[in-house]
Amino acid sequence: MKYYSTNGSSPEMSFREAVIKGLPHDQGLFFPKEIPTLPADFFDRLPSLSLPQTAVEVLQPYVSPDLSPEALRQICEEVFTFQIPLVEVEKDMYALELFHGPTCAFKDVGARFMSRCLQAFTGKDKRVTVLVATSGDTGSAVANGFLGLENIDVVVLYPENGVSPIQEMQFATLGQNISAVAINGTFDDCQRLVKEAFTDPELNKARNLSSANSINVARWLPQMVYYFHAWGQWKKLNSNATEITVSVPSGNFGNLAAGLLARQMGLPVTYFVAATNRNRIVPAYLETGQYSPAPSVATIANAMDVGNPNNFPRIQEMFGANLESLKEVVKGFWADDEEIKGTIKLVHQTTGYPLDPHGAIGYLSLRQLLPELHTPGIFLETAHPAKFKDSMEEVLGQEVPLPEQLKAFLGKQKQVTELPNDFAGLKLLLMQEHKEGTL
Template sequence: MMFESTKGTCPEAGFFEAMRRGLAPDGGLYMPVSIPGIDFSEHLSGSELHFAELAADMAQPYLDTELSEERIRSVARDAFNFPLELKEIGQNLYVLELFHGPTLAFKDFGARFMARLFSEQASKAGEKITILVATSGDTGSAVANGFYNVEGVEVCILYPKGRISRLQEMQMATLGGNIRAMEVSGVFDDCQRLVKQAIMDESLRSEIQLSSANSINIARLIPQSFYYAYASLLLQRMKMEMDAPVFSVPSGNFGNLTGGLVAERMGMATSGFIAATNQNSVVPEFLSGGEYRPRKSVPTISNAMDVGDPSNFSRIRYLFGGSDSAIRSALKGYWFDDNHTREAILELHRRTGYLMCPHTATGYLAASAWRKKNGSEKPVVVLGTAHPVKFRDVIEPVTGEPVEVPERLQSCLEGEKQAKELKPEFPDFKKALLKQA
């Protein structure tokens, strides 16, 4: 399959070339020239629904000219060697728990799949590549873990100083080896800008093979479609007479929501999508009829969604042919401040005992707001994006109860931080990259 830029002013590329580039030469984001349809019916039969097999079937059309079916299935089985769970927390209300991977965040799905594809590419091409990552929270730790000690790959992670949790920071800043962490004195948008500038800098690219593992990379986006289809199929297997679900998606850079839209275009059964955000409400304001006006992000307790200029919104526009009215018809948006988020965490915990991270809580709030406005009893699946322990500094004061730290996370909290401080200036970043190349 071939991929084209959302800006449409440069040549098409195969999957591995698009993955390696990260950004298209014209500054656009890669998307499939056509989104393939999938027959999901075979996954409704049988004794069990296997996520890795479903993922391989969905990945096959995108990778068919790059890897054999056997290698694609091997990559999927190795990447997705952890569970995902669908839990009912109310009448026809579910949480799809995507945080049972190594770093306890949904980013493990994209990062681990992508890391294995880069390893496949490196072994074929015999070259070394540097992966650049801007993170507002969980992307960095997931990428660091997924790429740690992957042969032929160096990783440079940029994160905003003082704007991520200590656990998130230590998960990516204590590994060392082929993982380099850079603590930027700015906000996430500064980190993302530096990554984009580096990838588009021809003189830098002539010295170093560069790519990105942010959600701007097509290899991160495609795996984020897999679990939507899994949840839809799982509900159909549980209750064949049930309406197709609505998905409520905590949204920052909007790659996760774009993945859901791709799954829908592939043939997944769904009744629609809800974009849930915090006070960085650029997209919900647009969906309510306002202009799309990016602005500087503001810090919140749901920090992975602190994005004022979501990169993947260009992909959403691409999918809808640039029609604002079509986007507004397909997506509903809601935003909530930190007080509402804390109240939601406490309310659900008191009522059911279920504990949500702040990001999942915005999805829960948006699902409730959508139901109230529409009077609908359709099933709603809230994407559970991170384990509560990653935000225990927020949650424990709210519930008054400690959040247990899984044993596998305790070691990174006790590790030595290895992060270089960086000003949000491109010349400084470029110099650092060339020095460590």
């Protein structure tokens, strides 16, 4: 498989080259030159396939020939070691629980897959620095996925006071080959600094940079797997049903882009919902036809506080930048903090199910849209509710217990470098650490 840039002025690259490079030099996004269609018998077998088996069949065309079938199988068996269950919350409404991995967030899938790919592609004599911006869960998933890997350093940029305390503990207390950098700004600022780093020739020559945000194809592509897995579980429960709507809580839009790519491969999802918080750039575009990125707004669903979604160009690429074609498949929805809090409280009271703030938006979108779409619905529970412990306890009025994965980070000492919101400071830090060999 070859990958081209969505901006059209970078050379095509192999999967291996695209993973190591991270971002094309023209600041587009790598996109597969071909989108394979899966055979009908795959969908017949899908309800009985394990997660690793599903992953191998879905991802093989995208990684060949850079990963052999055996190498891909080994990676998938190392990555997909936890359950991703589909849970019925109420009639015709299901939650896909993506929080049973090591850091209790959906990004465990992509981060773990990418770490194994990058380790396979980088030699022992060539050190790589993975630079990643996070609004919460990306940092913890990437840091823990890469922790202790030889010849790979990870630098996590995050907005100071812009992630939950537990999220911060998950990447700021690790040490070893993981460095945490708090930026005096927003997630969009952190994302901009990462892009600037990739276009700085001196820094790239010194640090051999790669990205672990969902702009990297090895982070983005494996997210397709759980959409297929969800459909297989749903068919077990609803063997005669033919249509389904999937609501995706969206911030940077890599998750939704992965679901839409799965649909283009043949996954029979009728509609997707782009469900956002007050950072409603894409829902507004679907409504007005005007795409207008804006400064991000802080909300209770902090992992989705993105005012300039990095992955939206991939969605545009799939639909040929045709708004009407996009609107036939993708429906927009957004909710403010009070609606999110009210939904968490109501669902817990009526069903006992503890929605996290992001999943609550997905649930609420289905409650409002399914009557007109006339299908059952699946919403993605992207993170464990306990990752937002303070907010959840305030809404529910009761303690939210921590799972064992999160308890492990309590009481550890944070190791954080604070920087102003400018590229010069970040470059100086990275160049100094390169010269001193501290990373």
